[in-house]
Amino acid sequence: MKELLWVFIGGGLGSICRYVITIILKQTNSLYPWPTLLANVIGSLLIGILADQWIRNTSTHSVNTLFWIIGFCGGLTTFSAFALENLTLFRTSGGVSLLIYASLTYFVCLGMVVLGTYLSKLIF
Numbered sequence: 001m002k003e004l005l006w007v008f009i010g011g012g013l014g015s016i017c018r019y020v021i022t023i024i025l026k027q028t029n030s031l032y033p034w035p036t037l038l039a040n041v042i043g044s045l046l047i048g049i050l051a052d053q054w055i056r057n058t059s060t061h062s063v064n065t066l067f068w069i070i071g072f073c074g075g076l077t078t079f080s081a082f083a084l085e086n087l088t089l090f091r092t093s094g095g096v097s098l099l100i101y102a103s104l105t106y107f108v109c110l111g112m113v114v115l116g117t118y119l120s121k122l123i124f
Contacts, residue, residue, distance in 0.1 A: 003066050010071020014043075018076050043080035047073045051084055 021042075022035040050068050073080045082105065090098040 003062075006063055006066040007071040007074075010067040011075035012071075014072040014075025014077075016075075017072075040077045040079040043073045043077035044083045046076075047080040047084050048087075 018035075018039045021039050025035040025038065028034060047069055050064070050073070054065060054069075069081075069084075086098055086102055089101055
């Protein structure tokens with residue numbers, strides 16, 4: 001139960017940071033969703049630094065991983081977890097596996113968003 005609390009608190013703080021980024025950058029009238037990109041970039045950089053440090057020092061792995069990687073980075077952006085998983089897949093299985101997984105994830109999820117908007121119009 002204590003583990004869930006660490007994820008909950010970290011996720012809440014990460015989500016608040018994402019919202020603040022959106023508020024700050026919302027004032028720009030741009031075609032591109034810069035707040036989302038910035039949150040993804042920050043989260044990906046942070047998860048890379050943290051994961052690398054905790055791989056080297058496993059004594060602080062549990063609580064820090066729950067709070068920072070799963071909670072904070074997960075709340076800030078789920079893309080950071082996706083990026084870390086891609087790097088791990090590349091290191092363990094090579095480039096072809098990475099390309100297959102990344103492509104499937106991107107296109108299937110994009111397709112699900114399209115399907116979801118279509119179903120929403122049918123249902124509601």
